[in-house]
């Protein structure tokens with residue numbers, strides 16, 4: 001057997017691939033589910049915080065800024081570990097899925113708030129003044145005039161950040177979630193063959209390559225006029 | 227002589243330690259066009275913005291169309307419909323068409339149904355000769371057209387008085403004419419107007435009264451011929467001389 | 473659960489004292505790891521960005537494919553693939569080598585995209601002016617274009633570096649004794665969440681100033697992008 005054959009036999013072993021493909025596909029759907037839950041919760045919570053912050057209540061804003069800074073500074077895996085391995089000490093047990101979901105949602109929330117806030121403050125003051133001078137109230141001005149402009153501005157950075165954080169779903173394998181990476185690693189240790197890892201990598205490419213390319217497109221489509 | 231529709235008395239404004247308005251009295255009669263001139267930083271914009279309470283005066287009283295603008299109980303959003311404002315930088319909403327810009331307050335503040343709001347918005351655009359640009363976004367319009375849409379946005383609410391803060395200063399020279407034309411027509415329709423501008427030709431032709439401000443005070447006021455032809459105060463003379471030399 | 477029990481479970485001074493030497497060693501390794509992988513990733517990015525200035529589709533398309541490939545694979549997947557996969561190809565790699573390879577590929581792709589955007593933001597006239605004074609293409613790149621490029625994308629570079637430092641925590645998965653790994657060890661020995669909490673606090677103290685700085689820079693950046 002030549003080296004090349006041995007390489008193929010290790011990484012592209014048809015028998016092993018056939019055996020573990022179903023597990024990887026299950027993991028694929030689990031990854032998508034986890035990612036969807038994270039995006040929903042994270043973006044919604046982040047937007048809500050940004051709106052709250054625009055009310056300009058000082059104490060509330062300090063609290064928001066602290067929470068946002070906290071989840072931008074902590075590595076996601078540390079948050080997952082704290083929730084999964086730490087919380088039981090407080091008598092609260094989370095499943096691996098719940099811990100990963102909560103941790104990554106909090107991280108996405110923090111980045112989303114930061115991005116939206118930057119977008120809201122980047123809308124010129126004159127927009128507020130023009131709207132208010134026609135008699136529009138704070139809420140109408142915010143939702144009908146300012147927010148739509150902010151949203152347009154934040155789409156590229158938000159898309160990229162969401163993609164980056166969604167890839168963090170792989171971290172859930174550390175807390176025994178059988179998403180793609182978890183399933184692949186289990187496959188490797190049962191079969192003593194790295195083919196399941198190859199399958200896993202392919203699964204991630206199938207999932208994220210289109211998303212990354214979409215992110216590229218969004219960046220040019222919504223390019224800022226300088 | 228008709229009664230004053232805008233009446234500001236003893237208006238002061240501080241920005242932190244900066245005393246920007248130092249007791250300004252200004253009364254504008256119905257159908258009058260008052261022109262406000264003065265050096266940069268003299269407080270012209272601040273005065274205008276106090277009139278519709280975009281800035282909160284530190285002291286004094288302001289009534290517009292019989293409404294006490296500084297009373298806490300006044301519904302400021304309702305009051306502001308009666309005071310149209312046009313800004314130097316247009317401030318059109320870039321994500322809405324010309325029609326959308328004009329119709330927004332009609333729908334949300336006056337509560338008109340969509341069709342009616344749009345019909346009224348179209349009429350307002352016609353008055354500034356831009357009916358054919360209703361579906362354009364601000365980015366697709368020239369500066370002069372944008373400013374006329376901004377005027378339409380204000381007049382659509384049928385205000386009792388219009389405030390203009392340097393409406394032509396951000397425009398290329400060849401676009402100024404269209405905006406001044408729209409303002410002239412507005413005046414002929416009997417609108418009460420307060421205009422801050424450097425367009426002295428327009429002031430001579432259209433203003434009933436010119437007010438010269440300096441250092442947060444009204445230094446001198448009178449009919450255009452008097453202010454431009456025979457100013458009484460030294461500071462006014464210096465300022466007029468400076469402009470005429472340009 | 474009483475408040476005292478809560479303190480005992482998450483903020484026990486006694487446990488902290490016991491675990492401190494372990495955590496300290498972990499912190500040093502995290503810093504060391506960062507000092508290795510940040511320059512490595514930056515170097516990878518620089519190579520990609522410089523290749524990106526070559527105007528040939530035989531360079532351009534493979535380059536885009538390479539960058540998108542490594543932006544699509546979650547870093548943890550890449551790391552596990554290298555660490556658990558390469559031995560099957562007859563290549564034994566240490567945890568540190570695996571981390572270095574993984575980060576070179578992954579963070580290199582991100583640094584590469586940022587630097588490419590930076591280089592593109594420098595007006596063509598700059599190169600032309602430099603070449604007119606007799607500088608070679610390489611000199612113009614090194615002395616005229618790159619300094620401006622780096623300055624133009626400094627917030628993005630800092631932001632990415634912050635993410636890289638946070639990302640070093642995934643080295644715990646391949647048993648590299650960095651801060652999170654050490655904290656997990658201490659936690660499993662003491663049956664107490666204090667070590668993980670301590671690790672989180674250390675990360676926060678370390679990275680909070682960077683987050684603050686970034687939040688300022690980003691607000692300004694968005695304002696310039698209207």
Ligand SMILES: Nc1ncnc2c1ncn2[C@@H]1O[C@H](COP(=O)(O)OP(=O)(O)OP(=O)(O)O)[C@@H](O)[C@H]1O
Pocket residue numbers: 241244246264265266267268269270271272273
């Ligand atoms: N929001 C603010 N905060 C602090 N200072 C302000 C503010 N707005 C205006 N000022 C100051 O108040 C003074 C008067 O400003 P204002 O804009 O009213 O002058 P102006 O007469 O309109 O000048 P210009 O002809 O340049 O428009 C200036 O010194 C200005 O710097």
Ligand SMILES: [Mg+2]
Pocket residue numbers: 270271272391392
């Ligand atoms: Mg002004």
